[in-house]
């Protein structure tokens with residue numbers, strides 16, 4: 061179906077409608093599309109979802125988790141064939157770029173890695189038949205003890221890429237020294253590894269994954285995150301911890317209470333590392349890493365992972381690393397081609413009606429009239445609640461999740477969504493990063509984010525682990541500053557670019573001084589390249605826009621979804637200033653570009 065049928069008629073002049081009720085398409089004045097707005101193909105793949113259902117702590121409360129056998133079973137009682145459903149062919153042509161000194165070679169099978177045998181057995185139990193490209197490259201590098209900065213596409217298996225080496229090395233050290241790193245009877249816990257991430261839900265998910273990989277190995281994994289009982293978390297810590305998964309706010313709290321010491325940290329992993337080092341978290345990260353007795357870079361091993369890695373954040377991150385290797389899997393910072401992306405021009409006043417049309421069409425095309433799992437991103441917490449109410453009023457099973465909800469409500473919403481009980485989740489950015497819900501068929505950006513990297517993470521909640529997905533964005537007048545970056549991203553991912561969007565992108569050059577100006581695509585370069593190989597002026601050119609927004613409705617944008625503070629209250633300055641552009645010149649640039657090898661390969665070479 062051509063674009064002209066799928067997008068609401070394009071106009072610069074948004075006229076505000078006072079309509080507050082859903083109006084069927086045929087009664088609307090400006091002909092919002094009446095038919096199901098996707099091609100047959102996208103319908104087929106988007107709503108034909110079958111595959112793995114993984115457990116999560118957030119699906120089942122801790123006391124209901126099956127710690128005896130944490131691997132997912134199918135209805136017949138057998139283990140689910142994870143390796144069978146992942147479409148490895150989808151990764152075959154993924155370009156891989158590695159830069160750094162003395163890069164260890166990749167491996168094409170878990171058997172060929174130097175991972176601990178107990179861990180390998182668990183990898184088999186997970187039915188991970190072979191490593192994904194990021195695992196092929198990252199695991200040997202990490203096992204060799206090297207620091208690592210990784211930029212790999214959403215849903216490509218980064219969690220295992222940092223969990224496997226950590227678990228394996230803990231096990232090897234333990235069998236060599238014959239004892240656990242936990243001093244018995246101590247009230248202070250001394251974890252060997254620390255995994256930091258931005259949200260509570262993600263910390264629980266990583267803990268579940270790590271727990272599964274560490275099954276019956278004796279490696280203890282504990283999670284600490286804000287909004288939940290600290291007493292319970294301290295109790296778990298007292299029982300012993302090898303790997304601590306935490307959000308920064310709660311971690312600082314338990315360190316200040318002298319219940320955790322970072323003195324013995326050997327492995328530090330930052331998931332969603334670019335988010336962890338941007339304005340919302342940078343201060344806390346520096347405090348944790350520099351002022352809380354953690355061994356310095358070079359003594360500890362540090363691994364940073366994300367699907368996006370802007371140059372300015374890379375430069376900041378290099379403070380945390382020593383002689384590191386930079387790995388890019390897929391086009392740096394781009395979305396995966398597994399996700400079909402549709403951008404539709406929809407006036408703000410028409411968004412609700414348009415959404416209902418899409419959801420109705422989905423239901424009609426879905427199996428047995430059921431709704432496919434659909435994630436709808438909105439800009440504000442109020443907006444999430446309002447949309448949840450609106451959808452519920454019109455009979456759509458929707459539930460909202462955002463930072464104003466108490467933790468129990470957040471968990472309930474996510475559980476209800478994952479189980480399919482409430483298949484429409486209306487969310488702020490609280491679930492935009494890292495969350496792995498296997499059957500999300502459709503991500504709808506009801507409100508587009510202000511930053512292209514956020515868009516990449518949001519749509520990455522679908523099209524995971526080699527499966528296809530669909531992402532639709534409602535583009536309105538206020539998103540014009542994002543047009544150029546969107547066009548670049550769509551082209552990069554071989555997606556159709558609507559002509560009206562290209563037109564906006566061309567006009568968008570006049571917006572280049574604004575915060576929303578495209579960062580990565582403005583000069584045809586991609587911000588996830590190893591910044592050590594980029595010339596200095598080029599790096600500087602990319603720094604102006606990341607998180608500054610004085611004139612873009614910032615007040616209505618704030619969401620305290622991320623666990624910056626222990627109680628998850630967002631740092632008040634977030635999004636307002638571009639203080640990060642004053643990064644310290646730490647001399648790391650002097651290393652590159654000379655002396656670094658750069659290997660370009662495809663995923664399975």
Ligand SMILES: Nc1ncnc2c1ncn2[C@@H]1O[C@H](COP(=O)(O)OP(=O)(O)OP(=O)(O)O)[C@@H](O)[C@H]1O
Nearest residue numbers: 146188190191192214215216217218219494496525
């Ligand atoms: N080797 C493998 N074989 C089969 N499935 C795998 C393999 N590695 C990872 N997976 C599965 O792929 C899915 C996505 O993995 P993961 O959540 O680690 O992605 P990610 O790269 O961290 O994504 P994001 O950028 O969104 O955080 C998970 O369901 C995981 O179980």
